[in-house]
Amino acid sequence: MASKFKRVPAVDKTIAILELLASSKTPLGVSEITKALGLNKSTVFNIVYTLNDARILEKKADGKFRFGTRLYILGRAAGRASELIATVHPFLEEINQKTKLSAFLGLRMGLRAVIIDKADAASDIKIHSEVGMRIPLLSGAAGPVLLSQLSDDEVDAILANNELQKFTPNSCVNKREYKKLVIKARNEGIGIDREEYIEGIRAFGVPIQTNRSDTQTALWAVGFKQQITDKDIPKLSQYIKAIGKKIELQLSSG
Numbered sequence: 001m002a003s004k005f006k007r008v009p010a011v012d013k014t015i016a017i018l019e020l021l022a023s024s025k026t027p028l029g030v031s032e033i034t035k036a037l038g039l040n041k042s043t044v045f046n047i048v049y050t051l052n053d054a055r056i057l058e059k060k061a062d063g064k065f066r067f068g069t070r071l072y073i074l075g076r077a078a079g080r081a082s083e084l085i086a087t088v089h090p091f092l093e094e095i096n097q098k099t100k101l102s103a104f105l106g107l108r109m110g111l112r113a114v115i116i117d118k119a120d121a122a123s124d125i126k127i128h129s130e131v132g133m134r135i136p137l138l139s140g141a142a143g144p145v146l147l148s149q150l151s152d153d154e155v156d157a158i159l160a161n162n163e164l165q166k167f168t169p170n171s172c173v174n175k176r177e178y179k180k181l182v183i184k185a186r187n188e189g190i191g192i193d194r195e196e197y198i199e200g201i202r203a204f205g206v207p208i209q210t211n212r213s214d215t216q217t218a219l220w221a222v223g224f225k226q227q228i229t230d231k232d233i234p235k236l237s238q239y240i241k242a243i244g245k246k247i248e249l250q251l252s253s254g
Contacts, residue, residue: 027064092119101223108216140197141205148186202228206244
């Protein structure tokens, strides 16, 4: 016999909104959602802004809403339901096994790079970061490759409205020079962190072009300076870039 319960209308409405966004090819605003579902506008307003505050949805500059990064994290916890994570994870494992570097997959969420998957089990001594960890966007190897997927105007706006932090003596704090790093990452398909975010830590980041033009995604491999010596950088760079291309090919054919 089924347990008796009182259905919560707000949950039903929330699910309806999420399903509508899932079926839409473009982000939707409050008025569009209200009209499509026939709900009270204030109810829709409160639900979508609550979801936005919880990072289930993300609000664009034009006021419309799309799925947020947190859904990827929840998807991972639900058994790798995310196509992106399911596709990329074997490659993270390959990087970790072959190089002993910690490998991460992340997305840009505002001014943060959010880790949504990782592989770091191959070495007892490793760079440890948890899924869900939020890293400052304007730092490390991930920042330039995530920003490289934006237009020059978008990059300029981010740099104009935010200060660059000096995390280590090697950190780039000159905005003009940082823009050059973004352009270099765009042209070369890779960004290299030479102890710019954490002293003694080096990393490679490559952009991952997905089927979503509104999402910036990157893969990065991280290790100690002793693991990534100057002579190792060219060979590892080519290897990580090749992995990125394999991932994009698999995503585009899926």
